[in-house]
Amino acid sequence: MNNSKTIYDLPDAEISLFNSFFSKEESDSLYISLAENINWQQDQIKFFGKIYDVPRLTALYGNTHKTYKYSGILMQPHPWNEDLLFIKKRIEKEAKVEFSTCLLNYYRTGNDSNSWHQDNEKELGRNPIIASVSFGETRPFQLKHIERNDLKRVDIPLSHGSMLLMKDSTQHFWKHRIPKTKKDIGSRINLTFRIIKNE
Numbered sequence: 795m796n797n798s799k800t801i802y803d804l805p806d807a808e809i810s811l812f813n814s815f816f817s818k819e820e821s822d823s824l825y826i827s828l829a830e831n832i833n834w835q836q837d838q839i840k841f842f843g844k845i846y847d848v849p850r851l852t853a854l855y856g857n858t859h860k861t862y863k864y865s866g867i868l869m870q871p872h873p874w875n876e877d878l879l880f881i882k883k884r885i886e887k888e889a890k891v892e893f894s895t896c897l898l899n900y901y902r903t904g905n906d907s908n909s910w911h912q913d914n915e916k917e918l919g920r921n922p923i924i925a926s927v928s929f930g931e932t933r934p935f936q937l938k939h940i941e942r943n944d945l946k947r948v949d950i951p952l953s954h955g956s957m958l959l960m961k962d963s964t965q966h967f968w969k970h971r972i973p974k975t976k977k978d979i980g981s982r983i984n985l986t987f988r989i990i991k992n993e
């Protein structure tokens with residue numbers, strides 16, 4: 795396995811990227827299997843009284859008693875499947891923690907996106923550790939410090955089979971997003987493994 799680690803030396807954040815964390819063969823087969831077998835759903839958000847489709851498909855998996863509230867909706871996870879347990883085991887070895895929950899995003903085209911946010915829900919505890927695994931098309935993961943506009947935006951390309959680890963104060967001080975693109979690109983699946991603290 796060609797597993798290269800890059801540490802992003804940013805103020806108020808601890809971020810490392812592992813390219814080819816999963817081999818090409820593993821990534822190709824996981825991508826197809828996740829696209830087919832995950833219970834993808836179309837979420838909606840209310841914005842100034844109007845209802846919109848979220849610009850991507852999502853799914854929540856995990857230890858089933860750990861509910862998760864995001865975008866104001868209380869979510870009950872589906873139980874882990876075999877693919878997710880395989881991925882989870884591999885990343886837990888590197889991260890040295892046990893994850894309870896996985897939020898999946900399916901970006902069908904360049905028009906699908908994820909707007910600026912911080913993953914700082916209180917169920918995640920004070921300094922959440924998040925492991926983010928990507929398959930399919932490479933999309934830039936953009937980060938912006940919430941206070942310091944002297945710092946440049948950071949763009950991290952998340953490629954097929956990569957794993958990004960975010961720790962410590964990253965979610966307090968940095969926002970992130972996946973921007974839309976007009977380019978004609980393929981689809982991408984992202985999995986963010988998290989630890990939910992509620993009982």
Ligand SMILES: O=C(O)CCC(=O)C(=O)O
Nearest residue numbers: 899908913935972984986
């Ligand atoms: O798709 C990505 O790489 C990011 C997903 C994300 O930020 C999230 O689900 O909170």
Ligand SMILES: [Fe+2]
Nearest residue numbers: 911912913970
């Ligand atoms: Fe996020």
